[in-house]
Amino acid sequence: MRVLLFYPNKNCQLGYNHGLGSLAAILRERGHPVRLVNLNEKLGPLPDDGELRRIVADFDPGLIGFSVLTQQVDYASECCQVVHAFRPGVPIVWGGTHPTMTPEAVARLPFVSYVGVGECEHALAELCEALEKGTDTTRIPSIWARTADGRIVPNPVAGSYPDLSAIPMPAYDVFDFQHMVDTMNGWVQIMATRGCPYRCTYCFNHKIVDRYKEEAGVKPKEYLRFYPVDRVMDLMLDLHRRYTGIRTWIFDDDLFTWHKDFVLEFCRKYKETGLEIPWVVNGHVKVFDEEIAQAMADAHCYIAKFGLESGSDRVRNILKRHMTNKDIIRAFDAAAAVGLHTSAFLMFGLPTETEEDIWETIRLTARIKPGRYRWSIFFPFPGTVAYETAVETGFVDWEKYFHLDNYFDGSCMDFNPRMNLWIEKLQRTYHWYVNSLVEDWPAWKTYRKLADEVTALDEEGWEARKDSVLDEDRDLSERLIKQGIPHYSVRYSKVMAVRSDFVVWERDREAREKSGLKAVPLRGGTGLFPW
Numbered sequence: 001m002r003v004l005l006f007y008p009n010k011n012c013q014l015g016y017n018h019g020l021g022s023l024a025a026i027l028r029e030r031g032h033p034v035r036l037v038n039l040n041e042k043l044g045p046l047p048d049d050g051e052l053r054r055i056v057a058d059f060d061p062g063l064i065g066f067s068v069l070t071q072q073v074d075y076a077s078e079c080c081q082v083v084h085a086f087r088p089g090v091p092i093v094w095g096g097t098h099p100t101m102t103p104e105a106v107a108r109l110p111f112v113s114y115v116g117v118g119e120c121e122h123a124l125a126e127l128c129e130a131l132e133k134g135t136d137t138t139r140i141p142s143i144w145a146r147t148a149d150g151r152i153v154p155n156p157v158a159g160s161y162p163d164l165s166a167i168p169m170p171a172y173d174v175f176d177f178q179h180m181v182d183t184m185n186g187w188v189q190i191m192a193t194r195g196c197p198y199r200c201t202y203c204f205n206h207k208i209v210d211r212y213k214e215e216a217g218v219k220p221k222e223y224l225r226f227y228p229v230d231r232v233m234d235l236m237l238d239l240h241r242r243y244t245g246i247r248t249w250i251f252d253d254d255l256f257t258w259h260k261d262f263v264l265e266f267c268r269k270y271k272e273t274g275l276e277i278p279w280v281v282n283g284h285v286k287v288f289d290e291e292i293a294q295a296m297a298d299a300h301c302y303i304a305k306f307g308l309e310s311g312s313d314r315v316r317n318i319l320k321r322h323m324t325n326k327d328i329i330r331a332f333d334a335a336a337a338v339g340l341h342t343s344a345f346l347m348f349g350l351p352t353e354t355e356e357d358i359w360e361t362i363r364l365t366a367r368i369k370p371g372r373y374r375w376s377i378f379f380p381f382p383g384t385v386a387y388e389t390a391v392e393t394g395f396v397d398w399e400k401y402f403h404l405d406n407y408f409d410g411s412c413m414d415f416n417p418r419m420n421l422w423i424e425k426l427q428r429t430y431h432w433y434v435n436s437l438v439e440d441w442p443a444w445k446t447y448r449k450l451a452d453e454v455t456a457l458d459e460e461g462w463e464a465r466k467d468s469v470l471d472e473d474r475d476l477s478e479r480l481i482k483q484g485i486p487h488y489s490v491r492y493s494k495v496m497a498v499r500s501d502f503v504v505w506e507r508d509r510e511a512r513e514k515s516g517l518k519a520v521p522l523r524g525g526t527g528l529f530p531w
Contacts, residue, residue: 001132003027004061005036005174008068008076013493014042014477016180016189018252019096020067021170026121029168032128035059036174039079042183043176052079053086055463063128067096074402075324077109084111093143094170095120097204103144107152115144115328118157118208119194121167151511156215164194164227170234178243186247188239192232192266195223196254198284201320201385202378205254224258229265233273240275247278256281257288265291265441267299278302285323285331290338297338303371304335305343311364312357316502319386325364332368341371341502346430349378349411349423351386351393372498373488375430376413377423383467420430421459428469429454443480443487470494477503
């Protein structure tokens with residue numbers, strides 16, 4: 001059976017979807033041809049209704065699948081309605097995080113016939129085979145079905161998570177992957193693990209674990225799994241052989257550093273491959289030490305990323321982010337000691353969060369001086385504990401909630417006019433406040449003045465200035481770089497601030513590569529880190 005997959009990620013960061021890559025690989029292995037349509041405007045114009053119909057007509061699928069995030073429900077629904085009206089006899093299945101968290105609501109959509117819940121590699125293949133043979137499709141584990149008379153059949157999830165050592169290599173090629181590599185400046189996404197042992201309230205992981213435990217008796221500890229290290233090496237070598245221009249591996253694992261033995265084995269074997277392409281991982285400050293940091297640095301890792309979310313102990317306790325500022329400082333110091341560039345994930349606009357809580361986050365960021373940091377504005381995903389908290393506290397603005405297609409451009413929360421305006425200002429100027437507090441950097445007074453100006457603006461004044469902020473930021477940054485003065489500026493994404501030493505290093509790297517020279521490693525002592 002031919003399967004047509006859609007990945008709606010309009011107005012979102014471009015990226016490879018690991019779930020779809022794995023689904024496509026298993027479908028192919030079982031003899032089902034697959035085509036994938038990546039709906040992201042960075043790859044080219046989004047298809048209009050006529051183009052959607054042409055795609056369906058050209059491929060002639062027997063099953064159509066959509067992988068859907070909560071913020072993409074509206075866009076996915078628009079596309080689905082066009083496709084369903086054009087080929088009403090072709091069943092449509094929705095999977096991904098939103099359907100997993102809200103399967104009943106998705107199953108009631110008139111254009112959806114099936115809902116995939118949890119990790120559905122084998123379930124989707126079973127659905128294809130049942131449809132192809134004309135056998136019962138209402139008893140497949142992890143697949144909710146809607147019958148012809150509108151009845152919803154909710155099936156429990158499968159009795160185990162997929163065995164990572166037994167599934168085929170992910171199908172990168174279905175994404176027109178060379179185009180993605182070129183568009184993403186050589187960054188290639190990899191997965192070495194699945195799952196996470198933590199239960200952060202804003203994340204869907206804990207709800208998936210609970211569902212597998214309650215419906216299939218799967219133990220929570222089985223959720224966190226590791227691919228065999230040799231398999232990860234084989235994948236990286238294969239991608240390097242098949243695609244040109246790969247400059248950075250970025251591991252999308254929730255928690256790469258959980259098992260020290262795995263990290264040390266990976267580092268040793270990566271060095272043995274002879275590849276010198278730098279790589280980036282997610283860690284946790286409670287499972288990151290000097291030995292791990294040194295091994296990663298020696299094996300060409302150049303960015304270690306950590307989810308902090310808040311500098312406030314009170315807020316982190318609400319989020320179940322079990323760490324202290326002391327833990328955070330220790331981890332960032334360990335990374336800095338071996339020259340690793342660090343990244344911090346931050347979040348603001350949370351239920352019950354106060355201005356002082358946000359200032360604690362700003363102060364912590366200034367204290368640890370990460371190589372970069374990325375901020376998001378809290379968005380309550382359905383099914384999570386944080387969603388329940390947001391609803392119970394009455395802060396959700398539902399009109400905004402249903403019109404946001406990402407969690408970077410605005411908040412769906414309504415606190416009070418003063419707080420709402422400050423969150424909007426922080427979305428563009430968070431790093432100005434951080435720069436203003438790093439008083440051993442000469443530019444702090446300049447940024448203190450800018451931060452004070454932004455703080456003093458009323459709604460009308462901010463509206464008049466906000467569209468010029470990024471240009472202001474870039475102009476000031478370029479002047480400071482020429483003077484060798486350290487600071488953070490917005491780079492690569494409108495919600496990411498990068499330390500100027502990395503900007504200098506990246507430019508040096510690109511210049512050397514264009515000249516056919518080897519890049520200087522991103523390490524302390526190279527002369528690129530004057531502060």
